[in-house]
Amino acid sequence: MAEGTRCSGDPLVGAGALGEALRALLPHTKEGLRLDLNEKVERSVVMLLQEAAELFYGGRRTECLQRSEVILDYSWEKLNTGAWRDVDKDWRRVYTFGCLLKAVCLCEAPGDATTVAAALRVCDMGLLMGAAILGNILIRVAAVLQMHLLSGKRPAQGPTLEQPNPKVSGTGLGSHRREWTPACGYPGSFTYAVLSPSCSADEEAGSGAGSHLWRWKARNDQVLAPDVELERTVPRLHCPSLEYFRKHFLVPQRPVILEGITDHWPCMKKWSLEYIQEIAGCRTVPVEIGSRYTDEEWSQTLMTVNEFISKYIINEPKDVGYLAQHQLFDQIPELKQDISIPDYCCLGNGEEEEITINAWFGPQGTVSPLHQDPQQNFLAQVIGRKYIRLYSPQESEALYPHDSHLLHNTSQVDVENPNLEQFPKFAEAPFLSCILSPGEILFIPVKYWHYVRALDLSFSVSFWWS
């Protein structure tokens, strides 16, 4: 088979082997594909799943593919009904089932690179929106597809595959970033929907935050000048002990920058645009388009990492694109090996599996408007620098949070260009600020208001823990 540049139409090297490799990942019989679903999933759907499984093991690929489209369309509607956090997990598993069958059916027969890329995109949809089935089989399917796509391809190229883009559009009313909003299908009825659960939609219990800036500063434990100015920098520590961090920052809920923690994380040496394209280039990820999520023009869309880099980082971007708040490391386990969970997370109450790890990857100039999150946050900076401003929850009134339920954790004030006539108290609110550089981790206490602007091409990793 020919080596070298691939174009759509060329059969992939060993494409018959691909079909075999995929089938080997699946159970041997249709009984193995059976899902245990609760009564929320309607009988008609259960029938359809069984039928699709029978068709698959009966070798009736086209019909199985058609059924899987129906399964996808119907479960997609369920995923879009009600709030994301209320969507029954079994509907997400049904959705994943549809993705699995569709992806494998697409690749049964030898196909070209376009087909394999389409199958990989289907897997990514299942990973983004669905819930794990059969031991999280989609991860393994995606890995096999990715390997087949990359074999023979020269590394670190820009996007080479032309695909129609699945689109997601925002509401234009400044929808809350963390609540994914409407999706458009593209023809062929493969559609997708609401993505990650809203971090801030879950309810906070009480104010939580303990003593604050001013009281802490009155004590003389640390060498911090008593302060009457509004702007102060975030203090820095080099590898403090767990106990020191807990006593002086976690308990009193004070931000701090930790240095030296990420020194041995492989990402610090390995990560570059080329590496990211190599590891994740053909994978589909959610991207935010627009200066900030409070804007009318802001929207969300899905594209491959290669497309994102090409359109929004490298080639003179016309718009701001931000791969923001995405659990990339669940989608691509290989990347997870490049990072570690900070030890200080064990000071919390939750389990390690419950820690949410998000990737934040974008060009210079991305902005996250001033907002607060309901969990503690370690923000690790890997590539580039970010300007960050922090306001204590005590100052909430001076930050004029939006009224609406969707945006109640977001301030109305544009931090670096505030309208002081409209928001007069903002001018008097004290804050901390810093420039977070590669190798540093910022501790943002729960509900601490923060504003972030990227000064360079930037890649950050955040850890939300409790």
Added chain:
Amino acid sequence: MAEERPGTWYGFGFCGFGQALGSGRGRQVHSPEPLWTPVAGVDICRVSASWSYTACLTRGGRLELSGSASGAVGGCRDAWASEALLVLLRSRPGPGAELQGWAPGSVLRGEPLWSQTVESEAAGEHGSGGEAGARALPLLPSASAYVSPRPPFCRPLAPGFRARRLELGAEHVLLLDAAGQVFSWGGGRHGQLGHGTLEAELEPRLLEALQGLPMAEVAAGGWHSVCVSETGDLYVWGWNESGQLALPTRGLAEDGKPVGGEATGLPEEGSEVRAAGGEDGAPTPFIAVQPFPALLDLPQGSEAAHASCGSRHTAVVTRKYGQLGHKDTTSLDHPCRVEFFRDKQLPVEAVTCGPWNTYVYTVERRKS
């Protein structure tokens, strides 16, 4: 009604479970096909379609089910089909009627999941296919409550509502009262409530944007809403991700698929998006969510008579020639006439949508 003319029902769209679309077990029917009836000449007066099965009610009170649920039973006055529940209104000896909720799979075998006696509507109000609006399920005949596919199954309306018509979307409710006012409540994340926000409403809230405009009909889709005014104007609001509001949608424009003009009524490869801008090439804003009612102009300035919504599509019957303006889920974000009915000179009198299909009631044109 002055004169009852015999009519025919047609259906098109998804029939993957073999529900009544004329051509048996298939996946989709692209061109309207007459509904098959077991007994010739039987007149179907109401069609209620759920995703995987369809319920057809004849004038004689016989209910026929096809698709993932099948069977037939008599003595029915009204029926409403959903995946979780089939609701029947059945005659009973004595006053009132029997409201029954059945699991679709076990309909007519065994016992209903629940049943209760309800007040009956006044005699003579039994609607024909064209008058499907009159106090139909899910609104109870007494108009004091409505059925829901999720518990509580029977939900009262506040006294003081003189409800004429009630429709259920995937997460919202629309109500039309005797004065022609529209109320909405439920989930609002896709703008389907029409109050200009994305907030949910727990209680019925009046659509202020429509105040002063008496409405004749309302229809609820999965996440969108449509109403028809007494003067034939059509208003749409809610989610437009597939063009179901007949407003330009980004997903279709950027597909690169060419779109034909009005000629094709149905989802075809090779249809062009007209929406991508005016004559001067200025970019048209794409609308993903329309949170306030928007007045929709139909082609040729037609007036709307009836409307029905599927999960993500909308069908409208216009007055002048009875054509159907119909948008398909996969490719159209502007109203497109279903040419089949025009070609056959079949005036359309009523339309009802299932989640993924459309049923249309036509009447023979009286020869003058």
